Amino acid sequence: MLNNERLNRVNTTLKARQKIFLEILPLLFHTNSMDLPGYVSKKTPIGIADYSPSKKCIDETKKISKNFKYARKAMRGFAIHALYLMGSSGTIAYSAKSDFDIWICHDPELKKSQVALLREKSDAISKWADSRGLEVIFCVLSAETMRQGMTESLSEESSGTAQDILLKEEFYRTSLHIAGRTPAWWLVPPEHEHEHDEYLAGLIKKGLIDEIDIIDFGSVGELPAGDFFGAGLWQLHKALGSPYKSVLKLLVMEAYANEYPNVQLLSNQMKQAVYNGETKIDALDSYILIYNKLEDYLKSRNELERLDFVRRCFYFKVNLKLSDSNSRSAQYRYEVMSELTKDWGWGGDDFKYLDSHTKWKVNQVMDERNV
DSSP states (O other): OHHHHHHHHHHHHSOHHHHHHHHHHHHHHHOOOTTSTTOOOTTSOOOBTTOOOOHHHHHHHHHHOTTOOOOOOOOSOOSEEEEEEESSTTSTTOOTTSOEEEEEEEOTTOOHHHHHHHHHHHHHHHHHHHHTTOOEEEEEEOHHHHHTTOGGGTOTTOOSHHHHHHHHHHHHHHOEEEEEOEEGGGGSOGGGGGGHHHHHHHHHHTTSSOGGGEEOOOOOOOOOTTHHHHHHHHHHHHTTTOHHHHHHHHHHHHHHHHHTTSOOOHHHHHHHHHHTTOOOTTTTOHHHHHHHHHHHHHHHTTOHHHHHHHHHHHHHHHTOOTTSGGGGGGTHHHHHHHHHHHHHTOOHHHHHHHHTGGGOOHHHHHHHHHO
16 A cells, blocks of 8 residues: 555656656566567566556557557566665655666576676666656666675665665665565564564465565665764765765764664664554655654754754755745645644745755855855
């Protein structure tokens, strides 16, 4: 239910051409037609487990290529286990200008040459998406790769084992299931996180779940104390391009370090809330979870000036100008941010000042930089 609600929220922010991309994306990886975007070779591995295109999907695909005809064929196996959309999609921080970060989880038995062809296909689809005004970043990996902690081969986002854990934590907290197998992690109750593999094996042995229906990236695990330093340095590097976003992530790391060794990871907090019966999508929003954690942490230390700065960072990250009446069209994002800022005691003058930050004078910019 949560997955579908978040996908619906993504769709409300997209333009018509972008919605079509998301609709037909699984089909582009399920088939290998020369008439469709992303065709590379007849040898390119295709097929998504437990996927069958809807009539709407086929109709939209035919609008792109009149020559395309979908013929359902029996497959010996599926090269792709699942497709996921992760990051800010479906959260308060997502807007029509945000990019799509898509994970293509392939069969670990694929040969290197086959994986290379799959990467070529994803690159071609990315270029086609760009022509439709949508920035798409694909990550091609297998669940086994993630279980072994080999994220350096997946992304430029790597900085040691801490980044392995944080990337997996972010995946569980933000990923949206598009097609294929579902993450096994959700089937393991929070209190059994420390025995993830054993608990999952028990469910399979009892016949409660079928192994071919799930994809297992493994437990999030624990953050080694020494890795806080590496992860912090990495965020300082990332801050060169996205300072406000990096401040939020740096402070999350600080809050985690403060909790060490009993670190309460956001993904586990989210899963616990779901297991406790929480159904409100805003309460499970990844970025709101981040803000709430930082607010609790800074209030406990009576660091109210830092909290005020965190609120500004959060406001800039959401990138919704509340002083502009046109922002009301953002619907749920406007409502949520209006409610939050009301609790912060912010008003019209605060919004006007922050929303004009691109026109700040040099002294104002320097003051913000120093903070």
